[in-house]
Amino acid sequence: MTNWIVLPTILPLLLGSILLVWRTPSVQRRWASALTFIGLIAVSKCLLWKTLSEKILILPMGGWKAPFGIFLSLDTLGAIMVTLALGVSLAALVYGFAQQSIEDEHPMRIPLIFFLVAGINLSFTTGDFFNLFVAFEIMLISSYSILTLEIKEKDVRHALPYLAINLIGSALFLCAGGIFYALFGSLNFADIAQLSAGYANDPRLIVASLMLVLIFGLKAGFFPLYYWMPNSYPSLPTPLAAIFAGLLTKVGIYVIIRIFVTVLPHTLLAPHQFILILAVPTMIIGILSALTQRTIRGVLCFNLVSHIGFMMVGIGILTEQSIAASIFYMMHHVLVIASLFLITGVVYRISGTDELESGGNIWKKAPWVGVLFLVQALALTGIPPLSGFWGKAMILQSAIEGSHWILVGSIVIASVLTLLSMIRIWFAFFWRDNPSTTLNLEGTGWKWMSLSAFALVLCTLVIGFAANPYIRLAQQASSSLFDRDLTINKVLSSPDIKSQSVHSESNGGHH
Amino acid sequence: MIDTRVKSPILAFFIRYIFFFITIFAVYIFLKGHNAPGGGFIAGIIFAISLVILNMALSADEMKQILHYDPLQIATTGLFIAYGTAIAPVFFGYPFMLHKMIHLHVPLLGNLHVGTPVLLDFGVFLVVVGVTTKMTFTFSHSSDSDINTLAQDESGLSNTNEEPVVAPTNEQATTE
Numbered sequence: 001m002t003n004w005i006v007l008p009t010i011l012p013l014l015l016g017s018i019l020l021v022w023r024t025p026s027v028q029r030r031w032a033s034a035l036t037f038i039g040l041i042a043v044s045k046c047l048l049w050k051t052l053s054e055k056i057l058i059l060p061m062g063g064w065k066a067p068f069g070i071f072l073s074l075d076t077l078g079a080i081m082v083t084l085a086l087g088v089s090l091a092a093l094v095y096g097f098a099q100q101s102i103e104d105e106h107p108m109r110i111p112l113i114f115f116l117v118a119g120i121n122l123s124f125t126t127g128d129f130f131n132l133f134v135a136f137e138i139m140l141i142s143s144y145s146i147l148t149l150e151i152k153e154k155d156v157r158h159a160l161p162y163l164a165i166n167l168i169g170s171a172l173f174l175c176a177g178g179i180f181y182a183l184f185g186s187l188n189f190a191d192i193a194q195l196s197a198g199y200a201n202d203p204r205l206i207v208a209s210l211m212l213v214l215i216f217g218l219k220a221g222f223f224p225l226y227y228w229m230p231n232s233y234p235s236l237p238t239p240l241a242a243i244f245a246g247l248l249t250k251v252g253i254y255v256i257i258r259i260f261v262t263v264l265p266h267t268l269l270a271p272h273q274f275i276l277i278l279a280v281p282t283m284i285i286g287i288l289s290a291l292t293q294r295t296i297r298g299v300l301c302f303n304l305v306s307h308i309g310f311m312m313v314g315i316g317i318l319t320e321q322s323i324a325a326s327i328f329y330m331m332h333h334v335l336v337i338a339s340l341f342l343i344t345g346v347v348y349r350i351s352g353t354d355e356l357e358s359g360g361n362i363w364k365k366a367p368w369v370g371v372l373f374l375v376q377a378l379a380l381t382g383i384p385p386l387s388g389f390w391g392k393a394m395i396l397q398s399a400i401e402g403s404h405w406i407l408v409g410s411i412v413i414a415s416v417l418t419l420l421s422m423i424r425i426w427f428a429f430f431w432r433d434n435p436s437t438t439l440n441l442e443g444t445g446w447k448w449m450s451l452s453a454f455a456l457v458l459c460t461l462v463i464g465f466a467a468n469p470y471i472r473l474a475q476q477a478s479s480s481l482f483d484r485d486l487t488i489n490k491v492l493s494s495p496d497i498k499s500q501s502v503h504s505e506s507n508g509g510h511h
Numbered sequence: 512m513i514d515t516r517v518k519s520p521i522l523a524f525f526i527r528y529i530f531f532f533i534t535i536f537a538v539y540i541f542l543k544g545h546n547a548p549g550g551g552f553i554a555g556i557i558f559a560i561s562l563v564i565l566n567m568a569l570s571a572d573e574m575k576q577i578l579h580y581d582p583l584q585i586a587t588t589g590l591f592i593a594y595g596t597a598i599a600p601v602f603f604g605y606p607f608m609l610h611k612m613i614h615l616h617v618p619l620l621g622n623l624h625v626g627t628p629v630l631l632d633f634g635v636f637l638v639v640v641g642v643t644t645k646m647t648f649t650f651s652h653s654s655d656s657d658i659n660t661l662a663q664d665e666s667g668l669s670n671t672n673e674e675p676v677v678a679p680t681n682e683q684a685t686t687e
Contacts, residue, residue, distance in 0.1 A: 002606065003606060003607050006607045010594070010597075010607075014594055017591065018581070020587050020590075021584075021587050023667035023668070059606060061607055062607075062609050063605065103671065104670070104671075105670075106669070106670045107667055107668060108669075150670070268687075297634045370673045
């Protein structure tokens with residue numbers, strides 16, 4: 001049973017490799033990839049269900065005993081993220097099928113999505129610092145390829161900042177790993193958690209932890225480091241942009257939660273204060289930039305940056321309640337931002353543009369697309385009873401309890417401005433009559449596209465209207481993150497399966 | 512098509528012999544792995560270097576004859592070998608990636624410790640060789656303006672409405 005947690009990583013890798021051989025795009029190839037995702041979602045649901053009773057599932061790879069071997073470990077937060085990652089990828093994949101005919105499909109697109117998902121899932125299931133680095137590399141190398149795969153030649157320069165900044169990030173990541181190894185002589189999360197308790201005031205650990213904020217802030221898009229994101233994401237095809245926007249930034253947030261809540265001592269205050277200080281400009285400058293954008297995708301990218309700030313608030317405050325708030329907000333945000341990107345693709349398909357100046361008329365001709373957009377825009381803003389409201393309410397509550405009044409003010413301002421930026425899109429593309437815009441409603445492709453966007457919209461509606469079980473899920477995930485002794489005990493006392501196998505081998509008479 | 516390959520007859524003569532030395536060294540490094548520095552990855556890089564050097568002296572057609580398989584095929588074969596050895600223990604109820612060592616006593620050679628990690632390493636070796644040669648060969652075909660070979664390289668890997676990127680030939684470069 002323990003082997004199950006490797007499945008969300010190994011199966012995408014395996015299928016990606018099979019599709020490298022089975023190169024010609026065809027209907028069967030599309031079915032095979034979609035069915036794999038559906039199967040994986042079922043597996044991840046089972047894993048999530050299992051983590052609720054067992055708190056943490058571990059797999060000692062190769063049977064090596066902790067802390068020497070490499071461990072995979074999955075707790076509730078990891079299982080939630082794996083499920084979300086697979087769900088969003090499935091929606092984007094199906095959306096891509098509807099958007100492109102088989103003749104136009106790039107043969108490398110689906111394999112690369114699988115490799116990307118494998119990297120993402122590995123970073124959610126890893127219990128080891130170096131393996132996390134490997135997961136990030138799998139993810140990043142696939143993302144570099146995806147970014148430049150179907151790009152127009154003149155847009156290749158937009159991929160350069162992404163590549164450059166992530167290479168710097170990877171190098172720093174390796175350096176931070178080196179510092180950790182030098183300090184603790186171990187890279188296993190549980191082992192570091194046990195050893196680091198006395199190091200809270202050690203300047204070396206403070207420097208290393210600030211480096212980690214920098215590295216994962218780079219991936220997540222913290223305030224001064226988000227520069228690459230709004231440049232590179234809009235040049236992607238919409239389904240891939242949805243995966244990037246929905247998942248890649250959240251991997252950064254996830255790792256920050258993982259490391260600062262379960263690995264490093266909570267008395268280490270510098271990184272949390274640093275995150276709180278960065279959260280304010282991330283929220284405010286992000287959303288102000290969104291208001292100046294002229295394309296839908298630009299507005300959405302900066303909204304993404306701004307809303308990363310909300311999750312940072314929860315992480316920075318660091319109470320069980322605030323981490324639960326961040327986790328719930330992350331669940332909501334993955335679905336909302338991915339589906340908004342997908343809806344943008346539908347809008348682009350029927351009106352032939354995503355410039356705010358030249359859009360219009362959609363509400364009259366295709367009201368359902370308008371409804372989808374409106375629901376998600378209001379959910380993103382946080383209008384009750386949609387999903388964003390609960391997340392923001394929880395984050396606000398923990399900010400008020402900690403009397404962080406500047407944060408409370410910025411959260412409210414950023415939310416109001418989010419509404420404003422969404423209204424700009426709504427007015428420009430859906431509501432107003434623009435005689436110079438003609439809509440192209442021929443074909444059924446865009447209907448299927450909106451249907452797969454609708455699947456994600458439905459998920460956010462469920463999270464919004466039946467919020468209670470999901471809030472409880474987030475709280476449970478957060479409380480198992482705070483239960484550090486359980487994790488440490490479970491990982492470090494795992495049986496040494498290797499010695500058993502050597503024993504049976506000597507009985508078998510191989511000598 | 513212009514020939515940008517090395518024209519030195521001395522290099523062309525010696526490369527064929529250097530190739531064997533590098534390859535033997537690669538095999539040595541490969542077998543040395545597991546308990547000492549070495550193993551599939553670095554041996555793969557070394558072997559790929561020998562192929563890249565060979566590619567400097569020989570033409571694209573000759574290289575294709577020598578390699579016999581498409582580099583990408585080599586890489587995917589390696590991937591599946593590696594996956595197979597990693598997943599196999601799962602079916603026997605052991606943890607993922609468990610390895611098994613066999614200790615043999617062979618006359619003349621002494622004690623041999625052979626295990627499944629060799630298979631995994633061999634998979635890694637093939638992946639590294641395949642990917643490295645694929646990249647360098649494609650670049651070299653591109654800088655040779657060898658559009659036919661390049662089209663073959665990219666067949667199945669690029670969109671049908673994409674065109675292979677080649678360096679401008681001398682005549683084009685002068686007219687532009």
